[in-house]
Every structure is written in structure tokens, then in C-alpha cells.
Amino acid sequence: MDYATQLWLFSALVFGTVVLPGMDMAFVLGSALAGGRRTGLAAVAGLVVAGACHVVVGTLGVSALLAVVPGAMQAMLLLGSAYVAWIGWSLLRSREGFGAVPEQRRRTRWATFRQAALTNLLNPKAYMFMLAVFPQFLRPEFGSIGRQAFVLGLIIALAQVGVYGLLALGAGGARGWLSARPGAGVTVNRGVGLLLVAVAVVTCIGGLGVV
Numbered sequence: 001m002d003y004a005t006q007l008w009l010f011s012a013l014v015f016g017t018v019v020l021p022g023m024d025m026a027f028v029l030g031s032a033l034a035g036g037r038r039t040g041l042a043a044v045a046g047l048v049v050a051g052a053c054h055v056v057v058g059t060l061g062v063s064a065l066l067a068v069v070p071g072a073m074q075a076m077l078l079l080g081s082a083y084v085a086w087i088g089w090s091l092l093r094s095r096e097g098f099g100a101v102p103e104q105r106r107r108t109r110w111a112t113f114r115q116a117a118l119t120n121l122l123n124p125k126a127y128m129f130m131l132a133v134f135p136q137f138l139r140p141e142f143g144s145i146g147r148q149a150f151v152l153g154l155i156i157a158l159a160q161v162g163v164y165g166l167l168a169l170g171a172g173g174a175r176g177w178l179s180a181r182p183g184a185g186v187t188v189n190r191g192v193g194l195l196l197v198a199v200a201v202v203t204c205i206g207g208l209g210v211v
Contacts, residue, residue, distance in 0.1 A: 003142045007155070010133075010155060011159070013133060014155055017129055018160055019163055022123070023120075024116075024119065024120055024123060026088075028043045028044055028047070028116070030091065031112050031116070039172075040167070040169070041165065043116040044116070044161060046119075047119075047164060048157045050117040054126050054127070054129075055134075082200070085200035087119075088194065088195070088197035089193065091193025092193035092197065093193075
């Protein structure tokens with residue numbers, strides 16, 4: 001397989017992974033509905049930065065440590081799932097709808113960026129991808145490993161910006177409609193909260209192999 005074919009295959013795998021509903025997608029959706037397009041895009045930026053960290057981890061081989069010490073992966077999975085479930089539970093308990101929260105109580109875009117990055121850094125799906133897929137596309141015969149990792153990381157970032165960015169823009173556009181309908185906003189608020197809790201539970205169950 002030549003280098004171009006390898007890049008196309010990697011791109012398809014990355015896109016297929018990004019479009020699957022999960023913690024990151026649910027967080028972007030919730031952020032855009034709560035704070036608008038710019039807040040949603042701040043969440044996307046946080047995910048992209050965290051994705052770059054995953055690339056560095058995979059390239060340096062730190063991910064091999066997680067493979068050797070399975071307990072580290074389980075701890076990461078539980079911590080990440082608990083964190084996302086906590087965010088979802090907070091939304092479920094809220095009595096205010098998206099777009100109806102007073103300005104001083106909304107998260108700043110910087111806070112959203114940080115929380116998105118943390119959510120992604122605690123996402124076990126990302127580490128599983130780096131463990132199972134990423135190393136297979138770093139081939140010595142194609143030149144510098146660092147250069148290859150940079151190209152693969154760029155592909156990951158573009159997929160995240162494309163998929164999550166469109167989601168943030170779409171959800172942010174719906175925020176105005178929800179602002180004029182407080183009842184609908186509360187329903188969506190709790191729906192996203194339920195989605196986050198469900199994603200956390202399914203991720204935890206699937207990762208731990210519980211039937």
C-alpha cells in the first residue's frame with residue numbers, strides 16, 4: 001500500500017470514528033445550544049487541542065504504557081464517564097432552558113474550551129483509537145515518523161472541525177428559536193443532559209465489558 005492510499009484509509013477511519021455519537025459530540029451540542037455558535041466553536045477548539053495531545057501521546061509511545069497497565073485504561077474510562085455523567089446530571093436538574101440562562105451565569109468561551117479539552121482528554125474512545133489504529137499508520141518506509149504523525153494529526157483535526165463545527169453552527173442557529181420558547185428550551189436542556197448520562201453509561205459498560 002502506497003502512502004496516498006494509506007492517508008485515504010486513515011481519513012475514512014477517522015471520519016467514521018468522529019461521526020459516531022459520543023461524549024465529544026454531545027458536549028459540542030450542549031455548548032452550542034446553551035451559549036450559541038461561538039460557544040459551540042470554542043468547544044470544538046478545545047476538542048481539537050486535546051486531539052493534538054492524543055497524537056503526541058501516540059507518537060511518543062506513552063499509549064503503550066496504557067496497554068501494558070490495563071488498570072490505567074479502566075481508571076481513565078471510569079473517570080471520563082463519571083465526568084460526562086456529572087455534566088449531564090447538572091443539565092437534568094436544571095429548571096432553565098437553553099438560551100434562557102442569565103449572561104453572568106453562562107460559561108465563558110474560555111471555560112467551555114477548557115471543559116471540552118478535559119472531556120476529550122478523559123474520553124477512552126480516543127485512547128482506544130490511538131492504541132489500536134494510530135500506530136499502524138506510522139511506517140518507517142514512508143519517511144520521518146514525526147512528519148507522518150503531523151499529517152495524521154492534521155487529518156484528525158480537520159475531521160473534528162468539519163463534523164463538530166457543522167454541529168455547533170446548526171445547534172447555535174436553533175438557539176434563537178429555543179430562546180423564544182422557554183418550555184421547549186427546558187425540554188431540550190434535559191434531553192441533552194439525558195443524552196450525556198446515557199453516553200457515559202454506555203461508554204462505561206462497553207469499555208468494562210459488562211453485559
